[in-house]
Amino acid sequence: MSQPSLERYTLMQLMELDACTRCGECVEWCPTFTEKRERDAITPLRKIETVRGFVRKQYGLLARLFGPRAIDDEKMKEHSGGTYDCTLCGRCGTVCPVHIDTRSLWIAMRESLVDQNVYPETFDHLRETVTTRYNISGDVNDDRLIWSENLPEIPEGVAGKEQAEVVYFVGCVASFYPRSYSVPQSMVEIFDQAGVDFLTLGGEEWCCGFPLVIAGMGDAAIEVMRHNLEALRRTGAKRLVAACPSCYHTWKHDYPRILGESLDVEVLHATEMLEEIVVEGGIELKPFKRPVTYHDPCDLGRTSGVYEAPRNLIRAIPEIIFEEMEHNREHSLCCGGGGDVEMADKDLTAAVAGRRVEEAAATEAKVILSACQQCERTLAEAARKARIRVRAMDVAELIARQMVR
Amino acid sequence: MTIEAAETIFWVVHLPLMGFFLIGMVMVLSIWFKGGDRRSLGDMGQGSVAARVGLWIKAFVTEAWFNRRLWRTNFWRWLNHFLLLTGFMLLMTLSGISALSDKVLLHFFPLEHVAWITMWVTPDHPITGLLNEVGGVMMTVGFLFFLIRRYVSPPSQLRTGPMDTWMIIGLGVILLSGWVAEVVRLNSSHVGPTAYVAFVGYPLSLLFRGLPLPWDSLQAWMYVIHGLLTSIVIVTIPFSKFMHVIAGALVTMVREIEEEAGEHTGLQKGAARVTA
Numbered sequence: 204m205s206q207p208s209l210e211r212y213t214l215m216q217l218m219e220l221d222a223c224t225r226c227g228e229c230v231e232w233c234p235t236f237t238e239k240r241e242r243d244a245i246t247p248l249r250k251i252e253t254v255r256g257f258v259r260k261q262y263g264l265l266a267r268l269f270g271p272r273a274i275d276d277e278k279m280k281e282h283s284g285g286t287y288d289c290t291l292c293g294r295c296g297t298v299c300p301v302h303i304d305t306r307s308l309w310i311a312m313r314e315s316l317v318d319q320n321v322y323p324e325t326f327d328h329l330r331e332t333v334t335t336r337y338n339i340s341g342d343v344n345d346d347r348l349i350w351s352e353n354l355p356e357i358p359e360g361v362a363g364k365e366q367a368e369v370v371y372f373v374g375c376v377a378s379f380y381p382r383s384y385s386v387p388q389s390m391v392e393i394f395d396q397a398g399v400d401f402l403t404l405g406g407e408e409w410c411c412g413f414p415l416v417i418a419g420m421g422d423a424a425i426e427v428m429r430h431n432l433e434a435l436r437r438t439g440a441k442r443l444v445a446a447c448p449s450c451y452h453t454w455k456h457d458y459p460r461i462l463g464e465s466l467d468v469e470v471l472h473a474t475e476m477l478e479e480i481v482v483e484g485g486i487e488l489k490p491f492k493r494p495v496t497y498h499d500p501c502d503l504g505r506t507s508g509v510y511e512a513p514r515n516l517i518r519a520i521p522e523i524i525f526e527e528m529e530h531n532r533e534h535s536l537c538c539g540g541g542g543d544v545e546m547a548d549k550d551l552t553a554a555v556a557g558r559r560v561e562e563a564a565a566t567e568a569k570v571i572l573s574a575c576q577q578c579e580r581t582l583a584e585a586a587r588k589a590r591i592r593v594r595a596m597d598v599a600e601l602i603a604r605q606m607v608r
Numbered sequence: 609m610t611i612e613a614a615e616t617i618f619w620v621v622h623l624p625l626m627g628f629f630l631i632g633m634v635m636v637l638s639i640w641f642k643g644g645d646r647r648s649l650g651d652m653g654q655g656s657v658a659a660r661v662g663l664w665i666k667a668f669v670t671e672a673w674f675n676r677r678l679w680r681t682n683f684w685r686w687l688n689h690f691l692l693l694t695g696f697m698l699l700m701t702l703s704g705i706s707a708l709s710d711k712v713l714l715h716f717f718p719l720e721h722v723a724w725i726t727m728w729v730t731p732d733h734p735i736t737g738l739l740n741e742v743g744g745v746m747m748t749v750g751f752l753f754f755l756i757r758r759y760v761s762p763p764s765q766l767r768t769g770p771m772d773t774w775m776i777i778g779l780g781v782i783l784l785s786g787w788v789a790e791v792v793r794l795n796s797s798h799v800g801p802t803a804y805v806a807f808v809g810y811p812l813s814l815l816f817r818g819l820p821l822p823w824d825s826l827q828a829w830m831y832v833i834h835g836l837l838t839s840i841v842i843v844t845i846p847f848s849k850f851m852h853v854i855a856g857a858l859v860t861m862v863r864e865i866e867e868e869a870g871e872h873t874g875l876q877k878g879a880a881r882v883t884a
Binding site for chain 1 (some may be wrong): 630631635636638639640641642643644675677678681682685689698710711763764765767771847849851852854855856858859860862864
């Protein structure tokens with residue numbers, strides 16, 4: 204086992220390790236620890252304390268005087284387990300009194316763990332799949348538009364254009380998981396109805412790299428990022444729209460940072476684009492008289508700061524009854540589907556999602572809306588398991604359904 | 609022991625201890641600077657140097673000192689933090705001004721007639737006495753809240769480890785020795801007519817005044833003991849949880865400035881060192 208390098212951490216992150224006051228505020232807000240109270244290694248507080256201990260052993264005063272001390276393999280494995288059982292929801296960061304940017308810190312920890320070869324084996328499979336099949340499911344990448352095959356009419360933008368104003372980046376989950384097909388179907392129907400000049404990249408769309416970045420394997424994501432950026436530039440598009448919050452966040456924040464260049468393209472989440480279409484009168488909506496609630500996807504809300512666009516969209520639907528859940532916006536509960544946790548621990552994801560669905564049911568909503576295919580999938584599964592009669596749905600699906608054609 | 613002898617002992621031990629403290633801080637900084645993305649903190653914020661300094665001061669006051677996020681999250685924890693930090697900063701500032709006045713201004717310049725300088729080396733001066741008392745009381749009340757939260761009614765998320773215990777012991781011995789030193793001083797023959805401004809220490813000193821103790825000699829001893837205990841705790845700052853006082857303040861200030869400049873906006877931007 205190699206020794207931890209500090210190169211994976213920024214100056215600020217190393218400062219943050221010392222800034223933690225061990226107040227435990229983060230522990231109370233951690234959705235995975237809530238479900239696994241026996242696993243103290245999951246807690247933000249313990250992760251920071253452990254890494255600080257490693258740093259001191261390797262670089263502290265005693266290490267300088269007498270040489271670095273070895274790190275216990277078991278402790279390292281335990282830390283790795285805790286770090287990879289985190290959904291990266293970032294909720295801990297919103298309550299930290301010293302403003303520690305926890306999500307970034309957890310990713311840096313994962314990068315360091317990958318360097319030391321102490322990470323769940325399943326992530327090797329993920330890396331290989333994304334870098335050789337160019338999607339997360341391992342399907343043939345040229346089948347990316349399979350969701351469009353049962354559309355009553357395939358818009359020209361789906362497969363017939365090489366240049367357009369807007370690129371719709373579909374994302375792996377919506378492209379390859381049948382349960383999510385209705386999201387891209389809804390998106391292109393809305394675009395078509397509103398007269399948006401758009402196209403999709405088809406087989407030229409590769410995984411955005413997000414799963415690798417958050418797995419701590421961001422180095423492996425550079426190739427797919429470069430490919431996607433080149434594919435985007437060939438279209439001459441001015442805007443890129445992603446319905447997946449993780450793709451959106453990666454394009455908007457990680458591409459410029461990791462590739463070290465400005466994209467010169469406006470990156471929008473689907474809800475931002477749809478809000479614009481609805482506000483400008485691009486489509487007309489029919490009334491929807493059922494109570495709904497909205498679940499903030501972590502990568503859209505806390506991580507990207509988009510809270511109001513989906514809410515404005517929902518409120519734009521005539522006669523809709525919209526109730527917020529107890530925890531909303533930056534304090535929203537996680538659905539459990541983030542951080543690649545499901546790859547390592549399906550039960551944990553299910554437990555976290557179950558808690559969110561219960562909160563949705565408490566609002567008496569019949570529909571739990573979200574703006575993320577992964578959230579929709581985990582919430583729907585949790586509702587089914589708990590036999591709670593609430594339907595999980597993407598905002599785009601509801602907009603398409605209520606659209607006057 | 610005379611006060612002069614006590615002072616000599618204090619400085620002879622205190623200065624090497626502060627040397628160790630500085631070595632510890634250099635070590636911590638050298639660890640921080642092993643990290644990537646070493647953006648100069650001086651480059652942060654926008655506008656002129658004066659504007660940036662203003663921004664840093666504002667960030668310090670609103671986030672590090674007042675800590676708005678803690679205020680919104682938990683009032684009792686905020687009060688605990690505010691009392692401890694404000695009391696600590698007040699006492700440290702008064703100690704600094706006192707040392708500056710005594711060892712520099714009055715030592716090198718003929719300023720004995722300037723009242724607003726001599727007042728800082730006169731513990732019973734109404735302003736100095738009152739400010740020191742307010743600082744001590746704030747820290748003590750904050751410390752008691754801290755003890756109650758950690759040991760009497762701890763919330764479920766709290767974990768108490770050796771680092772926390774050392775912090776409590778460190779703060780506890782400083783506060784306790786400080787109050788003992790205060791009581792001893794107020795019972796010595798060096799006390800002026802306005803000693804009553806020490807609104808807690810003075811009534812406390814009256815309780816012990818009848819004891820047959822060598823107050824003047826004890827005053828010198830307590831000066832050394834309290835001063836050196838404080839120095840010992842300061843030496844441990846870079847190696848203990850006390851470091852959060854410095855690192856936490858810096859992190860909150862940087863975040864606030866980033867958010868003001870629209871560079872962070874509460875977003876968490878992902879990995880650290882992956883670059884093409």
